[in-house]
Each structure stands twice: as C-alpha cells, then as structure tokens.
Amino acid sequence: MASVLIVYATDYGNTKAMAEVIAAGVATVPGVTATLKTADEAVSQDINAHDALVLGSPVHMGSPDWRVKKFIDTQCSGVWMRDTGVGKVGAVFGTGSGFGSAGGGIEVTLLALLNNLAELGMLLVPLPKNTPGYTKGGLQWGPYGRTGDEKLNPIGLQPDQLEAARGHGANIARVTAAVAGKKLLGG
Amino acid sequence: MASVLIVYATDYGNTKAMAEVIAAGVATVPGVTATLKTADEAVSQDINAHDALVLGSPVHMGSPDWRVKKFIDTQCSGVWMRDTGVGKVGAVFGTGSGFGSAGGGIEVTLLALLNNLAELGMLLVPLPKNTPGYTKGGLQWGPYGRTGDEKLNPIGLQPDQLEAARGHGANIARVTAAVAGKKLLGG
Amino acid sequence: MASVLIVYATDYGNTKAMAEVIAAGVATVPGVTATLKTADEAVSQDINAHDALVLGSPVHMGSPDWRVKKFIDTQCSGVWMRDTGVGKVGAVFGTGSGFGSAGGGIEVTLLALLNNLAELGMLLVPLPKNTPGYTKGGLQWGPYGRTGDEKLNPIGLQPDQLEAARGHGANIARVTAAVAGKKLLGG
Amino acid sequence: MASVLIVYATDYGNTKAMAEVIAAGVATVPGVTATLKTADEAVSQDINAHDALVLGSPVHMGSPDWRVKKFIDTQCSGVWMRDTGVGKVGAVFGTGSGFGSAGGGIEVTLLALLNNLAELGMLLVPLPKNTPGYTKGGLQWGPYGRTGDEKLNPIGLQPDQLEAARGHGANIARVTAAVAGKKLLGG
Numbered sequence: 138m139a140s141v142l143i144v145y146a147t148d149y150g151n152t153k154a155m156a157e158v159i160a161a162g163v164a165t166v167p168g169v170t171a172t173l174k175t176a177d178e179a180v181s182q183d184i185n186a187h188d189a190l191v192l193g194s195p196v197h198m199g200s201p202d203w204r205v206k207k208f209i210d211t212q213c214s215g216v217w218m219r220d221t222g223v224g225k226v227g228a229v230f231g232t233g234s235g236f237g238s239a240g241g242g243i244e245v246t247l248l249a250l251l252n253n254l255a256e257l258g259m260l261l262v263p264l265p266k267n268t269p270g271y272t273k274g275g276l277q278w279g280p281y282g283r284t285g286d287e288k289l290n291p292i293g294l295q296p297d298q299l300e301a302a303r304g305h306g307a308n309i310a311r312v313t314a315a316v317a318g319k320k321l322l323g324g
Numbered sequence: 325m326a327s328v329l330i331v332y333a334t335d336y337g338n339t340k341a342m343a344e345v346i347a348a349g350v351a352t353v354p355g356v357t358a359t360l361k362t363a364d365e366a367v368s369q370d371i372n373a374h375d376a377l378v379l380g381s382p383v384h385m386g387s388p389d390w391r392v393k394k395f396i397d398t399q400c401s402g403v404w405m406r407d408t409g410v411g412k413v414g415a416v417f418g419t420g421s422g423f424g425s426a427g428g429g430i431e432v433t434l435l436a437l438l439n440n441l442a443e444l445g446m447l448l449v450p451l452p453k454n455t456p457g458y459t460k461g462g463l464q465w466g467p468y469g470r471t472g473d474e475k476l477n478p479i480g481l482q483p484d485q486l487e488a489a490r491g492h493g494a495n496i497a498r499v500t501a502a503v504a505g506k507k508l509l510g511g
Numbered sequence: 512m513a514s515v516l517i518v519y520a521t522d523y524g525n526t527k528a529m530a531e532v533i534a535a536g537v538a539t540v541p542g543v544t545a546t547l548k549t550a551d552e553a554v555s556q557d558i559n560a561h562d563a564l565v566l567g568s569p570v571h572m573g574s575p576d577w578r579v580k581k582f583i584d585t586q587c588s589g590v591w592m593r594d595t596g597v598g599k600v601g602a603v604f605g606t607g608s609g610f611g612s613a614g615g616g617i618e619v620t621l622l623a624l625l626n627n628l629a630e631l632g633m634l635l636v637p638l639p640k641n642t643p644g645y646t647k648g649g650l651q652w653g654p655y656g657r658t659g660d661e662k663l664n665p666i667g668l669q670p671d672q673l674e675a676a677r678g679h680g681a682n683i684a685r686v687t688a689a690v691a692g693k694k695l696l697g698g
Numbered sequence: 699m700a701s702v703l704i705v706y707a708t709d710y711g712n713t714k715a716m717a718e719v720i721a722a723g724v725a726t727v728p729g730v731t732a733t734l735k736t737a738d739e740a741v742s743q744d745i746n747a748h749d750a751l752v753l754g755s756p757v758h759m760g761s762p763d764w765r766v767k768k769f770i771d772t773q774c775s776g777v778w779m780r781d782t783g784v785g786k787v788g789a790v791f792g793t794g795s796g797f798g799s800a801g802g803g804i805e806v807t808l809l810a811l812l813n814n815l816a817e818l819g820m821l822l823v824p825l826p827k828n829t830p831g832y833t834k835g836g837l838q839w840g841p842y843g844r845t846g847d848e849k850l851n852p853i854g855l856q857p858d859q860l861e862a863a864r865g866h867g868a869n870i871a872r873v874t875a876a877v878a879g880k881k882l883l884g885g
Binding site for chain 2: 758759760761762763764765767768770771772774775778803806809810813814816817
Binding site for chain 3: 211217248
C-alpha cells in the first residue's frame with residue numbers, strides 16, 4: 138500500500154475541485170490511496186505519514202497563495218530539517234484566471250511549489266505532454282485549471298483540464314507505488 | 325537622442341516581425357531610434373553603442389533559442405565583465421506555439437533573458453497590464469507572440485499581440501529617454 | 512521630492528537591519544525619502560502614496576516568507592487590479608542562512624518578489640556588479656544578507672552585505688528621482 | 699540493466715570532471731551503467747537508447763552554456779515531439795565561478811535544464827540535503843561545482859563538491875534502476 142497526501146488552498150472552489158479529481162486519478166491505481174487536506178489544516182506529521190506530497194494553489198500575483206506558503210514555512214520546514222521527506226514523491230498543480238493569455242503566472246507559481254518539494258528531497262513528477270487532456274489542461278510542471286478567459290470573465294474548469302488532472306493523479310500514484318518504502322535518495 | 329538595440333533570433337519570421345513592431349513602437353517616441361540585429365550578427369560593441377538592449381527569442385523547450393544564448397555567452401559576457409551596460413535599459417519579448425494552453429514555457433524563457441540583462445546591470449522594463457493589447461498579447465515580463473493554437477496548428481501573429489509589442493516599444497523608448505546618459509546605478 | 516516604501520518581514524532582525532540600511536542608502540540621495548513598514552502593517556494605500564516599492568524577505572524553503580506573500584496577495588493585488596503601481600520603481604532584497612553554499616534559494620526567492628513587482632508594472636532595479644560590496648553581498652537581483660555559514664551556524668550580517676544594501680538603496684533612490692511623476696509606462 | 703546518459707559542455711575541464719564523478723557514482727549501483735557525451739556529440743538517438751538523461755553545464759550569465767542549449771534545441775526537441783523520453787529519469791548539475799557569493803546564477807541555470815527535462819516528461823531527481831557533501835557541494839536542484847572564490851580567483855573543484863556529485867550519481871542510478879522499463883507516466 139502506498140498513500141498520497143494532497144494539500145491545497147482554494148478561493149472559489151476550483152482548486153478544491155482539481156484536488157478532488159487528482160485524488161480520483163490516484164485511486165484508479167490499485168493499492169494507492171489519496172488524502173485531501175487544506176493548507177490550513179495539514180501539519181508536518183501528515184507529510185511524514187504519506188509516501189507522496191502534492192501541492193496545489195491558485196495563482197496570486199505570480200506565486201502561490203499565502204496560505205500554501207504558510208503551510209510550507211511552518212510545516213514543510215520541519216520535514217526539511219529532519220530529512221523525513223527525502224525520497225518521497227512530489228508533484229504540483231494550480232488554478233488561475235489566466236489573465237493575459239500567456240499563463241497568467243502559472244509557470245513561476247508551480248516552480249515555487251516544486252522548489253519546496255525539491256528542498257524536501259522528493260522525486261518530482263512532471264506532466265508529460267502525452268497525458269490525456271494536456272493540450273488544454275496544463276504545462277510541463279503540472280495541470281493548470283485556467284478558469285477565466287483573457288478578459289478575466291469566469292468560465293470555470295474545463296473538461297480537458299480535469300482530464301489532465303486525473304491523469305496527473307494516476308501518474309503520481311504509479312510512481313509512488315514504484316518507489317514507496319525504497320531508500321533511493323540521500324545519505 | 326537615445327537609441328535602442330533590438331537583438332533577436334527567428335525561425336519562421338514571427339520573432340523578426342515582432343522585433344520590427346517593437347522598433348516601430350520605439351520610433352513613436354520623439355528623439356529615440358531603434359536598431360535591429362539578429363543574434364548572429366550583433367556584437368558587444370553594438371550593446372556599448374546603444375542606451376537600451378531588447379532581447380527577443382522563440383521559445384524552445386522552455387528557454388531561449390541557442391543562437392540568442394550564444395550571443396549572450398560570447399557578446400554580453402564581455403559587457404558584463406567591463407560593467408559597460410550598467411544603468412542602461414533592458415527589456416524582452418518572445419514567440420512560440422503556446423502548446424499546452426498555459427504559455428508553453430514563455431515565462432521561464434523571458435526570465436532567462438531578463439536574468440542576463442539583470443547581470444548586465446540594466447533597468448528592466450516590464451509589460452504593464454494596461455498596455456494596449458495586453459489581454460491577448462503578453463505577460464508581465466513582456467509581449468508574447470503566440471503563433472499556434474493549443475494543438476500546435478499555426479495561426480500566425482495576432483493583432484493584439486502586435487499592439488502589445490508596439491506599446492512595449494513605446495514604453496521602452498520613454499524609459500530610455502528618461503535615463504539615457506544619467507549615471508543612476510552602480511559604483 | 513520622491514519617496515520609497517520598503518516592506519519586509521523579519522525573523523531574527525536581520526531582514527529589518529538590511530531594510531534600515533537600504534533606507535539609509537536612499538536617504539543619501541537629495542530629495543528622496545524612505546519609509547519602512549513590516550509586511551503585517553503595510554497596506555495598498557502605502558504603495559499608492561510612494562514612488563517606489565522595495566520588498567525584502569528571509570528565504571524560507573526557497574521562496575518568500577508567508578507574511579510577505581500575504582501582503583502581496585491581499586494588498587498588492589488591489590494595486591494590480593487598478594493599475595496604480597504602473598511606472599513606479601520596484602526592487603528587492605533578501606536574507607537567509609545560505610545553507611548549501613550555493614545561495615540557499617535566494618535566487619528564486621528574489622524572482623518571486625520581482626514577479627509581483629513586474630505584475631504591478633514597475634521598473635525593476637537590479638544590483639549591478641560594480642555596486643560596492645557586491646562580491647560578497649548580493650546577486651544580480653538584489654543584495655543578499657547571508658547570515659549563516661555552510662553548516663547553518665549563525666554568523667550575522669557581514670559588512671560587505673550591508674555596503675551592497677546601502678548601495679542598492681542609493682541606486683533605487685536615483686532611479687526613483689529620475690522617473691517619479693513621469694508617465695513612462697502603460698496605456 | 700539500466701543505463702544513464704550524461705551530456706555536458708565544458709570550458710576548462712571542471713564540468714567534465716564533475717560529469718566523470720557523477721558517472722563514477724552511477725557505477726557504484728549494481729546493474730546501472732553510465733555513458734558520457736559532450737553536448738556537441740550527443741544526438742537524440744542517444745537519449746532514446748538510455749533510461750536517464752543527466753545534463754550539466756557551466757553557468758554563463760545565469761543560464762546554461764549555448765552548446766548545451768543547442769543540444770536541447772536540436773536534439774531534445776525531437777524526443778519531445780515523439781514522447782520517447784516520457785517516464786525516463788532526469789537530473790542536472792552545474793559549475794561556475796560563483797561570483798557574488800550567492801550562487802552566481804546557478805539556481806536559474808539548473809532550473810532551465812530541469813525545464814527541458816520536465817518537457818520531455820522525465821521524473822526529476824533533486825539533491826536531498828542529506829546527500830554527503832551537500833553543505834558545500836550543491837543546492838536542492840543538483841550539485842554545484844563552484845570553482846572560484848568571491849573575487850573570481852580560480853580555486854578548482856572542492857572535495858565536498860565532488861562528494862555531492864558522486865552521491866547525486868548514486869541517487870540517479872538507484873531511481874533509474876527502480877523505474878526503468880516501467881510505464882509509469884503519460885497516456
């Protein structure tokens with residue numbers, strides 16, 4: 138058995154909806170389970186109790202929501218200090234209005250989240266472009282739920298985005314099942 | 325009189341077309357001129373002979389075209405070594421197919437170009453969101469000519485993108501006119 | 512008269528000390544004043560009331576402190592929405608233990624802060640390498656107060672770092688004086 | 699049997715020396731072999747013939763050497779187009795003078811290389827902080843051979859850096875052995 142922890146913040150429910158779809162994708166892989174927590178409720182012991190950590194956030198001014206950052210500063214830092222995340226699996230996803238028709242800051246937002254996972258010593262799962270839904274649903278770092286058109290009008294999560302998120306969950310689950318409990322990284 | 329050097333590489337002519345529109349935008353500001361050079365032909369003396377450096381590139385695998393990188397490695401590095409770019413003005417732009425509907429790597433590509441300009445000690449001009457054309461034509465770091473739809477079908481440069489590029493040129497020219505010849509930065 | 516707002520968070524006083532030195536550097540330029548506020552107390556009206564915004568943060572897991580991010584999410588976002596920061600001046604600085612002898616995450620931390628300033632439409636002031644103190648005191652994006660050795664032992668702020676911070680303040684002030692009140696960017 | 703391809707460019711031999719040490723680290727893991735190629739000689743078929751791709755570069759103006767970028771643009775792009783790198787293992791390393799005492803641009807350089815590997819759909823191996831040699835030998839994204847002091851005087855590769863590089867090779871080899879030939883990612 139392997140388990141995946143998904144931690145997110147949500148403003149209008151879109152990031153929560155994506156987190157749930159990723160969890161559903163995880164659950165399609167036999168022997169792997171998913172747990173959902175908000176950034177406000179997750180603690181460092183939750184990270185220690187799972188084999189993978191998936192972080193999701195709305196884009197705010199080109200970087201993660203401050204509640205996710207608070208989780209990173211106050212909970213992930215202790216995991217970093219004690220090396221208890223080393224060799225686990227990490228992945229990310231995001232949502233945003235996409236203002237400007239060029240991603241709206243999603244790329245640097247996902248990099249900030251991945252940076253934290255890299256510091257924890259986790260294997261990072263990207264979103265391969267042959268993952269179903271990719272063409273409208275994401276970028277190389279993870280799925281992206283763009284919920285607005287170029288004029289900031291809300292359009293909600295699109296089917297392709299949810300499909301990419303589901304595929305991301307399955308990808309993460311397969312990697313986690315392959316490496317959980319093995320001591321592959323570090324000293 | 326102030327002058328702007330625009331250095332770019334182009335695959336199918338789109339980046340060249342954007343460079344020309346930015347030059348046209350520069351020329352709308354009285355007293356400021358623009359010079360266009362490809363990354364293959366520009367040399368360090370060209371940088372020294374102008375008050376601003378604008379770099380443009382197609383996105384290739386999430387970072388600038390290798391010809392632009394060669395220009396940076398072989399020509400900008402000498403300017404860096406001698407501090408002759410300090411206090412000048414820098415700005416960037418890019419083009420790409422936009423595969424994936426989330427920018428297709430434009431954000432990290434423009435950051436790589438800006439990184440070089442920051443190392444040269446240049447004042448960096450972003451693309452404010454109230455620049456005409458922004459909503460379809462760019463991101464915070466500069467204009468983006470997305471020339472494909474989400475399935476990689478070519479659609480060419482769009483009018484809004486060219487408008488954002490023109491506005492970027494005018495923004496750059498106004499900043500260059502305001503700071504050229506003043507010793508604002510460094511030791 | 513031109514004025515610079517410096518917003519920071521601090522854990523042990525190092526980031527506060529750097530903020531104060533930057534303010535002292537600003538004050539060396541005639542006609543430019545500096546105001547210091549913590550990320551907890553600064554509000555969007557403070558940004559609107561000044562000609563430049565300088566953001567400083569400790570590095571936490573490779574990105575800015577969550578209190579700075581909260582300021583960005585809750586205060587800068589309104590400035591972004593109304594374009595009231597466009598054409599102002601922006602700059603950044605950071606502190607950290609520097610664990611790992613390769614910057615300890617300062618580069619991506621400063622980029623996250625600059626990303627916010629770029630979204631606000633601000634002219635970005637880098638740290639030119641001929642700014643006094645640079646060789647031990649910073650990187651291209653701004654001064655860096657590395658307060659630990661490679662084993663995380665605290666060593667405090669170093670004289671070269673404070674010199675780079677002071678020079679950064681003077682650089683920012685000169686740029687602010689040159690562009691304040693002019694309408695150089697945007698629509 | 700699993701195999702790792704290491705592709706690098708070198709100026710004065712430091713990056714080559716690090717590549718060789720990483721290869722030696724790979725070889726400490728039974729059943730995993732390493733192949734070394736320069737960026738000038740490696741082609742897309744080499745990537746297809748191995749289970750992992752490790753990219754190494756000197757830092758030049760805050761991003762990878764143009765020869766590595768040319769390899770990415772001309773060879774990795776075909777692998778991307780055909781999805782033949784999906785689910786393989788990717789990792790990075792770098793060298794540089796470290797000018798400025800804050801990494802000298804290594805962080806964004808390694809991110810640019812990782813960006814390419816993420817676009818190829820590869821599992822990314824970070825450098826956990828409990829990898830021997832980390833405290834002087836690297837950062838979260840990979841080992842860093844800082845070969846100069848803060849005044850750009852050459853000091854050569856340090857023992858801790860080589861130890862971190864060797865551990866990185868072993869980490870990469872163990873991950874590659876665990877996932878090679880399994881279809882974990884993509885559609």
